[in-house]
Amino acid sequence: MTVQTAAAPTARTTAASAGDDKNRxxxxxxxxxxxxQSPGCSMxxxxxxxxxxxxxxxxxxxxxxxxxxxxxxxxxxxxxxAAIVRNATVAGLARATLRDxxxxxxALKGAARPRIHTFLSTSPLHMKYKLQMExxxxxxxxxxxxxxxxxxxxxxxxxxxxxxxxEPDFLCRTIEAAIxxxxxxINIPDTVGYATPEDYAAIFRMVLERVPGADGIVxxxxxxxxxGLAVANALAAVQAGARQVECxxxxxGERAGNASMEEIVMAIRTRPDAYPYHNDIVTQHIMKxxxxxxxxxxxxxxxxxxxxxxxxxxxxxxxxxxxMLKHAGTYEIMTPESIGLTKTNLVMGKHSGRNAxxxxxxxxxxxxxxxxxxxxxxxxxxxxxxRKKELFDEDxxxxxxxxxxxxxxxxxxxxxxxxAGSIGSQSAQIVLEIDGDTRWAQTGGSxxxxxxxxxxxxxxxxxxxxxxYQVHAVTGGTDAQAEVSVRLEEGGKTVVGNGADYDTLVAxxxxxxxxxxxxxxxxxxxxxxxxxx
Ligand code: KIV
Ligand code: ZN
Numbered sequence: 001m002t003v004q005t006a007a008a009p010t011a012r013t014t015a016a017s018a019g020d021d022k023n024r025x026x027x028x029x030x031x032x033x034x035x036x037q038s039p040g041c042s043m044x045x046x047x048x049x050x051x052x053x054x055x056x057x058x059x060x061x062x063x064x065x066x067x068x069x070x071x072x073x074x075x076x077x078x079x080x081x082a083a084i085v086r087n088a089t090v091a092g093l094a095r096a097t098l099r100d101x102x103x104x105x106x107a108l109k110g111a112a113r114p115r116i117h118t119f120l121s122t123s124p125l126h127m128k129y130k131l132q133m134e135x136x137x138x139x140x141x142x143x144x145x146x147x148x149x150x151x152x153x154x155x156x157x158x159x160x161x162x163x164x165x166x167e168p169d170f171l172c173r174t175i176e177a178a179i180x181x182x183x184x185x186i187n188i189p190d191t192v193g194y195a196t197p198e199d200y201a202a203i204f205r206m207v208l209e210r211v212p213g214a215d216g217i218v219x220x221x222x223x224x225x226x227x228g229l230a231v232a233n234a235l236a237a238v239q240a241g242a243r244q245v246e247c248x249x250x251x252x253g254e255r256a257g258n259a260s261m262e263e264i265v266m267a268i269r270t271r272p273d274a275y276p277y278h279n280d281i282v283t284q285h286i287m288k289x290x291x292x293x294x295x296x297x298x299x300x301x302x303x304x305x306x307x308x309x310x311x312x313x314x315x316x317x318x319x320x321x322x323x324m325l326k327h328a329g330t331y332e333i334m335t336p337e338s339i340g341l342t343k344t345n346l347v348m349g350k351h352s353g354r355n356a357x358x359x360x361x362x363x364x365x366x367x368x369x370x371x372x373x374x375x376x377x378x379x380x381x382x383x384x385x386x387r388k389k390e391l392f393d394e395d396x397x398x399x400x401x402x403x404x405x406x407x408x409x410x411x412x413x414x415x416x417x418x419x420a421g422s423i424g425s426q427s428a429q430i431v432l433e434i435d436g437d438t439r440w441a442q443t444g445g446s447x448x449x450x451x452x453x454x455x456x457x458x459x460x461x462x463x464x465x466x467x468x469y470q471v472h473a474v475t476g477g478t479d480a481q482a483e484v485s486v487r488l489e490e491g492g493k494t495v496v497g498n499g500a501d502y503d504t505l506v507a508x509x510x511x512x513x514x515x516x517x518x519x520x521x522x523x524x525x526x527x528x529x530x531x532x533x
Contacts, residue, residue, distance in 0.1 A: 022243075023276060023277045023278060024243070024277070024278055024279065025238060025243055025244070025245060025268065025277045025278070025279045026061045026062060026218060026220075026243060026244035026245070026279070027059070027060050027061050027062070027244075027245065027247070027261065027264075027265070027279050027280070027281055028060075028061065028062040028064065028091070028220065028244050028245065028246045028247070029062065029063050029064065029246075029247060029248065029249070029261060030064040030222075030246050030247070030248055030253070030258060031051060031055070031248040031249045031252060031261075031293065032048055032051060032052065032063065032064060032065050032066055032077070033064040033065065033066050033067055033093055034064070034246075034253045034258050035248035035249070035252040035257075035258060036048070036066070036252075037253070037254055038252055038253050038254050038255070038257065039493070039494045039495075039496075040297065040299045040494060040495060040496035040518075041252050041297045041299050042297075042495070042518055042521045043296055043297060043521070044073075044521050045073070045076060045080060045408075046407070046408040047296040047297075047408065048065070048066075048077045048080075049077075049080055049081065049084060050296060050368070051249075051292065051293060051296065052065060052081040052084065052085055053084065053085075053368070054288070054289050054292055054368065055088065055249075055289070056084075056085045056087050056088050057282075057285065058281055058282050058285035058286075058289055059087075059279070059280040059281045059282050059285075060088050060261075061088055061089065061244075061279075061280065062088060062089045062090075062091055062115060062244075063081065063085060063088045063089070063090050064091040064092075064093060064117065064246075065077060065078040065081035065082065065085075065090050065091065065092060066078040066081075066092065066093070067092070067093040067094075068092050068093075068094070068100075068103045068104045068106070068107035068108075069095070069099065069100045069103040069104070071524055072524070073521070073524045075103065075106075075107050078090070078092045078104070078107035078108065079106075079107045079108075079109070082107065082108050082110045082111035082114065083110040085111070085112070086112055088113070089111075089113040089114070089115050089155060090108060090111040090112075090113065090114060090115065091114075091115040091116070091117045091157065092104035092105075092107050092108050092114075092115075092116060092117065093117050093118075093119070094116060094117065094118045094119075094145075094149070095118070095119065095120065095145075096118055096119065096120040096141045096142065096144070096145035097145070098144075098145075098148055101116060101118060101145060101148050101149050101152070104116050104117075104118075104149075105149075105152035105153070108152075108153070113155065114152070114153045115153065115155040115156070115157055115185075116149040116152060116153055116155070116157070117156075117157040117158075117159065117187070118145045118146065118149050118156070118157070118159075119158065119160070119161050119187075119189075120138060120141055120142055120145065120159075120160065120161060121138075121160070121161040121162050122138060122160035122161065122162065122163060122166040122170060122171060122174050123161075123162035123163075123165040123166045123167075124165075124166075124167060125162070125165065126161060126162045135170055138174070139173060139174060139177055142174050142177050142178050142181070143177050143178075143180075143181045145158075146158050146177075146178050146181035146182055146183050147181045147182060149182075150181070150182035154182075154184065155184055155185075156182055156183050156184055156185075157183065157184070157185035157186070157187055157220070158178040158185070158186055158187070159187040159188070159189055159222065160174050160175065160188060160189070161189055161191050162191045162192065163187075163188040163189050163190070163191070163203070164188065164189070164190040164191070164192075164194060164195040164200060164203060165191075165192070165194060168203075171188075171203070171207070172206070172207065172210050172211050175188075175207055175211050175214065176211045176212060176213065179212075179213040179214065179216075179217055180213070183217065184217055185217060185218045185219075185244060186207070186214070186217055186218070186219055186220065187219075187220035187221075187222050187244070187246060188203060188204070188207070188219070188220070188221065188222070188237075189222035189223075189224075189246075190221075190222065190223045190224060190230075190233055191222075191224060192224060192226060193223070193224035193225055193226025193227055193229065193230065193255070193256060194226065194227070195223075195229070195233055196227075196229065196233075197229065197232045197233050197235075197236035198236070200221070200223070200233045200236050200237055200240075201236040201237060201239060201240035202240070203237075203240075204219055204221075204237050204240035204241050204242050205240045207219065208241045218243050218244050219237075219242045219243060219244070220242055220243075220244035220245070220246060221233065221234045221237035221238065221242045221244070221245050221246065221259075222246040222258075223237075223246075223258065223259045224253065224254060224255065224257070224258060224259075225251060225253070225255075225256040225257045225258065225259065226255055226256045228256070230251070230257065230258060230259035230260070231251075231259045231260060231263045231264055231267065233259070234246075234247065234259040234264055235264065235267060235268075235275060238275065238277060239275070245259065245264055246258065246259070247259040247260060247261040248260065248261060249261055249289050249293045250262075250290050250293055250294065250299070250301050250308060251263070251305075252293070252297070252299060260305075260306070260307070262286045262289075262290065262306075262307040262308055262339070263306050263307055265279065265281045265283060265286070266283065266286070266306075266307050266334060266338075266339065269283055269334070269338070270333055270334050283338050283339055283340070284337070284338065284339065284340040285340055286307065286308065286339040286340055287308060287339050287340040287341045287365045288340055288365035288366065288367070288368075290307075290308035291364075291365055291366065291397070292366075292368070292404075294401065295400070295401035295402075295404040295405050296404060296405060298405055298485075298496055298497055298498040298514055298515075298518065299496060300498070307339060308339070313332065313336045313341060315331055340365050341365070342363050342365075348360055348381070348385070348391045349385055349391060350382065350385035350386055352381075352385070354378060357377075357378050357381060358374070360396060361374075361377075361396070361400060364393060364396060364397060364400075366400055366404075369400065369403075369404065370404075370407050372407050373400070373403040373404045373406070373407040374403075376403040376406070376407075377396075377399050377400045377402075377403035377404075380399050380403065380501075381396065381399055383502075384399065384481065384502055387479065387502055388479045388480075388481075389479060390477075392474075392475045394474050394475050395474055395475060395481055398474045398481055398500035399481075399500060401498070401500070402498070402499055402500045402501075402510060405498065405514055406510075406514070406517075409513070409514070409517040410434065410517060410520060411432055411433070411434050411513050411516055411517055411520075412432065412433040412434075412513070413432065413499075413506075413509055413510050413513050414431040414432055414433055414438065415430075415431045416428065416429070416430050416431075416452065416505065416506050416509050417429040418451065418452065418505050419448075419451075420447075420448035420505075425444055426444060426445055426446070426447055426448050426450075426451045427442060427443065427444040427445070427451050428442065428443060428445065428448060428451035428454070428455045429441070429442040429455065430442075430452065430455040430456055430459070430509060432456070432459050432460075432513065434459065434460065439459050440459075441455045441456075441458040441459045442455060443455045443458055448505055449469065449505065449508050452505060452508055452509050452512070453466065453508075453512050456509065456512055456513060456516070460516050462490065462516065462519065463490060464488040464489060464490040464495075464515075464516075464519055465488065465489045465490070466486065466487070466488060467487040467488065467489045467494065468485065468486065468487035469484070469485075469486055469508070470484065470485045470486075471483070471484050471504060471507070474500065479502070481500050481501060481502050481507070482500065482501060482502070482503070482504040482507040482508075483498065483500045483507065484498065484499050484500075484504065484507040484508045484510070484511040485497070485498050485511060486498075486499075486508075486511040486512050486515045487515070488515045488516070488519060490519060490522075490523075493522055495515050495518035495519050495522050496515065496518070497510075497511045497512060497513070497514030497515025497517070497518055498510075498511050498514055499511035499512075499513070499514055
């Protein structure tokens with residue numbers, strides 16, 4: 001069995017290879033692999049395909065689509081992403097075993113440009129406690145795994161996991177062995193986010209100086225944000241010779257996350273004096289990508305997040321506003337337009353039709369909404385416009401995020417009736433569509449939210465514990481829409497669901513249902529036979 005080889009790489013990857021264009025940075029996106037592994041970020045197949053299409057469209061060079069051996073869901077996702085992506089290279093992750101690599105190769109069979117990314121821990125701590133392997137056995141496994149992967153494709157990436165805490169001589173030996181065995185990209189992860197920019201840059205300089213053949217392959221940075229240094233570390237590695245950065249949209253990823261793609265790309269774009277490098281990312285797609293990811297995962301970015309946070313281009317203080325009116329450059333180092341954030345003038349109200357709604361969505365960066373999500377959001381927008389005096393962009397963003405999030409869910413909200421107040425008991429009657437069947441239940445509870453969650457649980461029995469229930473108003477005023485977040489925990493794994501509606505109780509039901517849908521996806525990923533990298 002042979003995967004189609006990367007005999008004719010795209011302009012994207014060729015240009016970045018050593019010697020071709022020395023200042024081009026390969027953008028390797030791992031939102032669908034390292035990002036999706038993190039709590040609250042699991043995606044189902046259709047959601048992953050949406051994200052993959054968007055990444056391909058925005059100019060990402062390599063899309064790491066998943067870890068095929070981890071679960072059947074991961075395998076399918078890599079296979080389907082490989083089939084639809086036409087420009088980017090598609091990578092599948094594999095541990096250093098023949099079985100993992102065979103499975104990755106199988107999943108990548110349909111890819112125009114397949115890459116097998118294989119990894120093995122090399123730090124003393126990981127070798128002793130995690131692998132329980134001697135260094136010489138690790139070295140042999142590196143050679144065997146890379147050699148095996150090369151039988152399937154000539155695009156093989158190798159990563160020494162916990163590379164930044166690996167003993168320097170051993171790191172150089174393993175990298176040299178991987179290059180000799182045929183690795184074309186060497187990725188040196190700061191797996192636990194421990195390195196400082198100076199440490200991390202020194203590792204890349206050392207590898208380039210000491211490892212024969214290191215100047216003939218692509219060196220790659222993979223950084224985690226445990227100390228808030230992921231982006232700084234990735235950029236330091238680039239300055240020291242790395243020509244690939246591994247990153248995720250919105251910086252999602254294990255623990256504190258991975259390096260955020262939008263931050264790396266905009267740092268390079270905004271400070272060419274400090275970072276004289278380039279890449280093919282169409283920065284005007286950044287906001288759209290960020291919003292799509294938030295809506296499919298239900299994982300919102302913090303308001304003060306660099307580049308894509310709601311406040312990133314907001315100027316509240318009088319002095320700043322005055323400066324901005326005189327010259328935008330006084331307080332803005334990049335334009336909102338450069339990340340696809342257009343100032344919208346289209347005022348929406350109850351008389352706005354489908355066309356105006358579609359145009360508004362485009363202005364807000366949502367130009368790839370599926371038909372079902374669009375119809376649902378349009379209907380809900382009309383209902384909202386009937387009830388709310390002023391409609392703001394935030395209202396529409398909340399609605400569309402909610403509709404997109406539900407589009408492929410197995411459990412869908414249909415209707416809710418609630419008895420609440422201080423007279424008599426509280427009860428809820430809920431109607432849901434579960435795998436296409438309409439079902440209803442009625443229960444009581446101590447308060448309306450408890451009654452709603454009990455009614456949903458009656459239809460979708462589960463053992464998950466409610467860890468967090470949070471409401472916030474999307475805009476000001478008593479007619480504001482409510483946005484509810486719900487966190488559920490089952491067997492040590494957490495999921496987050498969001499729901500928006502002008503009725504807080506409906507928003508609560510939607511959020512709970514969204515969380516349960518995420519739990520169904522999570523169960524497969526965390527089944528006893530499933531793995532994570
Ligand atoms: O952080 C890490 O070390 C990883 C590897 C699997 C590349 O994600
Ligand atoms: Zn990682």
